[in-house]
Amino acid sequence: MSTKNIEEKQYLLRFKCDTKSHLTVLDHDVCMTQCPDKLCTVFCPAEVYKWEGLRMQVGYEGCHECGSCRIGCPYQNIKWEYPKGGHGIVFRLA
Amino acid sequence: MPEKFDVIVVGAGPAGTSCAYTCAKSGLNVLLIERGEYPGSKNVMGGVLYRKQMEEIIPEFWKEAPLERPVIEQRFWMMDKESVVSFGYKGLEWGMEPYNNFTVLRAHFDQWFARKAVEAGALLINETVVLECLVENGKVIGVRTDRPDGDILADVVVLADGVNSLLSKQLGFHKEFRPDEVALTVMEVVNLPKDKINDRFNLEENQGCTIEIFGDSTKGNLGTAFLYTNKESLNIGVGTTLSSMIKAKLKPYDLLDYLKTHPMIKPYLEGGESAEYLAHLIPEGGYRSVPRVAGNGVLVVGDAAQLVNAIHREGSNMAMSSGKMAAEAVIEAKQANDFSESSLNRYKDALYGSFIMKDLEKYKDAAHVFEKYPQYLRDYVPMMNRAASKFFTVDGTPKRDKQKEIMRNMTSERGKFGMLQDIYRAWKAVK
Structure with missing residues (x-):
């Protein structure tokens, strides 16, 4: 079978997006100056985080709400809340 | 009010x-x-x-x-890059009341x-x-x-x-939990016709199979992968502790694709169609x-x-x-x-x-030990594969000589004392 890249995998999912992000990078300078590896951009399973040179772009719309970024950010620099009730990812199968 | x-x-x-x-x-x-x-x-x-x-x-x-299906067979794979050592149990009693488990x-x-x-x-x-x-x-x-x-x-x-x-x-x-107290796991549901599933897993109507995969499935990192049969789909997934994922700088979906294209797994998925991709954390800190x-x-x-x-x-x-x-x-x-x-x-x-805390207590050191000493999945799984390959390849070498050579290869990698230490440590963690 064909493996799908992460964009294609994300297309398999249903999201009911809120207009407001439930994920907040508290201080983009911390990412810039203290976190050379930008670890969240590596381990986030939905590629929510993308480093754009000066700030962290947060594509919260594709978030699986797994919590890895909250626990895995070495600087506790991500404020993590649940999306508003009924919003966010909607798993249909497993 | x-x-x-x-x-x-x-x-x-x-x-x-x-x-x-x-x-x-x-x-x-x-x-x-x-x-x-x-x-x-x-x-x-x-x-x-x-x-x-x-x-x-x-x-x-x-x-x-x-x-989905009552599980009648549970397989365990110690997987290397191009080989697998497997064991498991299949029993028809699991396919009838009161059953053991279901997908x-x-x-x-x-x-x-x-x-x-x-x-x-x-x-x-x-x-x-x-x-x-x-x-x-x-x-x-x-x-x-x-x-x-x-x-x-x-x-x-x-x-x-x-x-x-x-x-x-x-x-x-x-x-807040630490990255070594949670496992980040990703999986896909892959649609596949029922007949194909039954053929590939050697199953009949309303029989299911689960495969737990250790070793190269996580590129030797602390974690496991799995392949489970549903009625007309397969669940394939892989997870490691978040700390291992971070340390190895692994992208979880890349690891999943590595698994899906692994020569030991690819034939099971052939012709399948991805239906859903899911990520979740598993709390694996255990008793402590x-x-x-x-x-x-x-x-x-x-x-x-x-x-x-x-x-x-x-x-x-x-x-x-x-x-x-x-x-x-x-x-x-x-x-x-x-x-x-x-x-x-x-x-x-x-x-x-209850069994819950008794079981968690039994394994209270396991995660810690396997995280601290990564050789179990990283080194021993390939070692087991090489040993099995050597032992079962008929090349005219007498079996006793083969056994000696296998032992020699094993102890040369970890050292006799190192190996004994590893065995004792693992036994202590799960006894």
């Missing part, structure tokens, strides 16, 4: 629904709050549901619950289970996030939801809010990570209480049992009209006296 219930259960997964169902059945006034569009819409599981603990809540559930798709199963709680009398509200517990004089008296006028009161609040239990953290029951589970007016159950036995891939069964035990404590507390911590500690006592 906010409405008041006997008990509010936060989260309609296996733990919360078991608790709500059991409370409602005994006549309590129960509110079950789910943040997703429907129960199961936020939940992810590799797919194995154990019969025993579910049956204690709903007898003969297999006659009506949406299950399930959680979005289907959880909806059914929550419906049972509703039929028993619980009130289910979907699409509602509990923002915080309402605390008064050191006692939880209800919850604040994200609905307008969203405060609701209860004698007891049961936190079944999953691995990301922001509520038990808010109450100070535990600190279990937070405080009872307070004044509050209990913690399931993943929120870190009740997962990673070694035996048990979690949803522990969730269900803990939910039921919490319900029993609430029912007794109601009879005594005492919702203090000391009254609700009945739940803690039941939990610690």
Whole structure:
């Protein structure tokens, strides 16, 4: 079978997006100056985080709400809340 | 004046629904709050549901619950790059009543289970996030939801809010979990016709197979992969501790694709069509990570209480049992009209006296040992594969000489003493 890249995998999912992000990078300078590896951009399973040179772009719309970024950010620099009730990812199968 | 219930259960997964169902059945006034569009819409599981603990809540559930296949074969693979050492058990007795376990798709199963709680009398509200517990004089008296006028009161609040239990953290029951206390797991549901599944896994109608895969499935990192059969789809997934993922700078979806294209696995998936991609954390800190589970007016159950036995891939069964035990404590507390911590500690006592905490205690050092000494999956799995290849390749070498050479190869890699140490350490961690 064909493996799908992460964009294609994300297309398999249903999201009911809120207009407001439930994920907040508290201080983009911390990412810039203290976190050379930008670890969240590596381990986030939905590629929510993308480093754009000066700030962290947060594509919260594709978030699986797994919590890895909250626990895995070495600087506790991500404020993590649940999306508003009924919003966010909607798993249909497993 | 906010409405008041006997008990509010936060989260309609296996733990919360078991608790709500059991409370409602005994006549309590129960509110079950789910943040997703429907129960199961936020939940992810590799797919194995154990019969025993579910049956204690709903007898003969297999006659009506949406299950995929009863598992009649469990295989374990020690996988290297181009080989695998496998063992397992297949038994037809698992294919008939009372069964051992089933594969399930959680979005289907959880909806059914929550419906049972509703039929028993619980009130289910979907699409509602509990923002915080309402605390008064050191006692939880209800919850604040994200609905307008969203405060609701209860004698007891049961936190079944999953691995990301922001509520038990808010109450100070535990600190934020460390990256080595959770496993990040990703999986795909791959659609495949029933006949193909039956042929490839050597199954007949209504028979299922599970394969747990160690070694190269995680590129030697601390974790496992799995391949499970549903009726007309396969669940394939892989996870490692978040700390291993970070250390190895692995992208979880790259690891999943590595697995899907692995020569030992690819033929099983051939022609399949990806239907869903899911990521979730599994609380794998074990015994030492279990937070405080009872307070004044509050209990913690399931993943929120870190009740997962990673070694035996048990979690949803522990969730269900803990939910039921919490319900029993609430029912007794109601009879005594005492919702203090000391009254609700009945739940803690039941939990610690049960298989759940006994099993977690048994493996309390395992995760730590395997995280600290990565050689088990990284070195020993390839070593076992090389040994098996050598031993079973007929090349005219006498078997006794082969055995000697295998031992020599093994001890040369780790050293005799190193190997003994490794064996002793592993035995101690799981004995």
